[in-house]
Amino acid sequence: MKSLNEKKQIQLAEEEVKKYASIVESDPNRLRYHLMPPVGLMNDPNGLIYWKGTYHVFYQWMPFQTTHGAKFWGHYTSRDFVHWERQAPALAPSEWFDRNGCYSGSAVDNDGVLTLFYTGNVKDDDGTRHTYQCMAVSSDGVRFEKKGVVVHLPDGYTAHFRDPKVWKHENKWYMVIGAQSEQLDGKAVLFRSDDLMHWEHIGAIAGGEDGNFGYMWECPDVFRLSGKDVLIVCPQGLQPEGMHYQNVYQAGYFVGQLNYETGQYVHGTFTELDRGFEFYAPQTMVDEHGRRVMIAWMGVPDQDEDQHPTIAYRWVHALTLPRELVLIGDKLYQRPIEQLQLLRSDEVHHPNVFLQKEVRQFDGVKGKTVELLLKQIDGKGVFSIHIQNNVSFSYDFEQKVATLERESFARNGMKEKRQCLLSQLHTIHMFIDTSSIEIFLNDGEEVFTARFFTKEENEHISFQTNAEASFHLSKWKLC
Template sequence: MTEREQELMKQATLEVEKHQSSVQADKYRLDFHIMPPVGLLNDPNGFIDWNGTYHLFYQWNPFKTAHGAKFWGHYSSKDLVTWQSENTALAPSEWFEKNGCYSGSAIDHDGKLKLFYTGNVKDEQGNRETYQCLAESEDGITFTKKGVVLTLPKGYTAHFRDPKVWKHNDSWYMIIGAQSEQQEGKAVLFQSENLVDWQYRGAITGSHSDQLDEFGYMWECPDLFHLNGQDILIVSPQGLEPTGTYYQNTYQSGYFIGELDYETATYRHGSFTELDRGFEFYAPQTMVDRYGRRLLFAWMGVPEQYEDEHPTIDHHWIHAMTIPRELKLVGSKLYQKPVEELTNLRSEGVSYDRVTISEQGQTLAGIEGGAIELIIDDFAEHPNHFEINISETAKVVFDREQSLFTLERKKFTSDEVEVRQCALDELHSLRIYLDHSSIELFINDGEEVFTARIFPTGEQLLSFLSGQSVKCRIRKWDIHSIYK
């Protein structure tokens, strides 16, 4: 580790200590979501299950609640529910990364944990350079930088980043999120036999390709993996125009399902599907764990979307991760479910096995709290209309007549209401995680998912209303903190 890197890490530690009391005093700090100790958190990086420990790295600016020269922060866990904050993994100390250690991924090779990431460089005029870099560790805590392994190929702008690396048969592959010189978003494939020398295989899909028309000017954070006989490409395209209930955020995240031909480096795929229909979800990253599950973390935020309006800024921090989710391919759709281990965080519970929800609306004793899990299911009949009001700050609404599911919330700086919606014919179940200033909705066992930040001004209370009196089961648990 160079002196410059040691100095930057020291400065980051001092920044954590400087603002610790203010950060911890914030009523909007979360109990069971990963957050920055100070400053800004964004993309999940290097998510891996390595030597019996889960590692999650994250983009981190410790010095302000805005984007800048990113570090890699680091959490570890033995069980996905109790997390330990580790020393800073990467700091932007070298010439090839001086303006940020940008996003990337992790692999296990020859007993070492290897991180691939993008080094961001800008000159005094703001002109950008980009380098794909490698760092490695023998203990999973301290990393040695090996430098640049891939430079920018012809045909692309310096918006060329976020390497995801995996092994197929006897070769290593890397997918990069890119922008062509024609301002088109692309997913670009490389191949290597030794993780150092990388062969350009080409753009496997993207905007204005054989299978897509205009589809964004930049693709970020690609992740390509095999699941249930299909090759799935998750990507975060920038520049999609809103269409009906789709693409309502500043930038989107979603997936294609298809087949990658490794010999010809061609990817035949279907249409794009958004992963999450809520307000805050971006840059998801997946990996396979010790049990063979395909797990996902995502950033509970969106770049350039209300970021300067979050009230947590007053306490010197902003953003968090989603809860970890397991992906299942059901037919032609990815379902997301909270990982099973989250049930270990449950404490006191309240259950209403056959409660009648009336047209007048009602509250239920014990259905409240700052950090809770709520499951609503076992409907006696399919509800035509069902609402949950959350602290007069957010509302969940299902309307069967319109085949529409809606999440409403008040804007961060006013009482004006904004909505996100998806088509839904029937409501069978709702699983809701509320955590002081966040909500995650899993509808019909993860068929649809909504994620958002919400900032209630008072106690977090819930009330229920049905378009017709309907019987259902409602269960609620308080949720423990995930932090040691």
């Protein structure tokens, strides 16, 4: 049973949804096939799980304003991973241990009980922060009951200790938590349990030392893929380095071997997951076929968040498409899940395209909700794709650089870009959804994710080269 206070919070949130529904839905920038908040602010995906035949995506939600605050867990479910139904909020801030927010966390199936772990965020009047790792359970997957605190802050860390990700390994439960040490280094901290209630602190499995890799690590996730242990994490406090670390905070991963007994994690270097503007707080889950799938927040904390034009329509942010993760060597490849094909219609093919010093548009290749696939790409000079006169993707065959450029929505239409090195380009798989773009290069070797906002509605897509480019082009309308 929920406390009266939590019920009241949820009721207020639902009233807010009703009150602003028509304004939110009238926004021309509203996405068509991505998860968004019904009103207010959405950030991290939480509690991703395939449970009893249904996909659950929870998310950090502030229903009452388009800025951060005391977060709820919003909730969507789906049978096929592409068509979603909104459910009542699963968690609302209400108790002494979570009164200033039910912060990020994860979900597991415990003998048929859907069990959530989240961070209870508490701030005293004088600003002192407290953090508690909490549990909530549900037997129907829709109504959740809080069970209270299961992990208290261990010695050696500040109250920036949050985002529990729980999983099972060889009959024991493990929890990894994002942390800040008292020396102000970001860390990922491991716990072990037999019963999900009592947790033994094993220690930090990875982290910076002496300020060399950020002051805080958020949203860690540990999983095994192709015989290796991957740690995804979001370090805060890295400085830009060439084409790397261009966003305010980063999201990336390490690959290595984790000793579950000792907590020793031998791993390689940090690799960014996405090279675009808006990507943060990814979380993974195992789908019905045993595939590892990741969803992230299509936003970055503190990065032009108050400048999104959607705020005028009382909502802000969205989640990325679900992406299957595949490990090739020590590199994570991301591939849009194949169920997205269910959204396809109006298929168009232009095989054997050859462009020479020209700009070209193709019959049937335009729209606001579009999937584009370019295969067997070859060329010289610079090849680019221009979308809605606002955002472009280009590849320089000589410099071996991929670039995403857009008109900034925060700096008066100024051009801004993100780049990465790519030794060759053979495939571009692009998902445009009104005001979002996700570009998968070479079957997911690199990905660019971004939001963009045009002043006038348009459906423009054109292809350009200053030398030559050849490819096979396919296009689908989505949803």
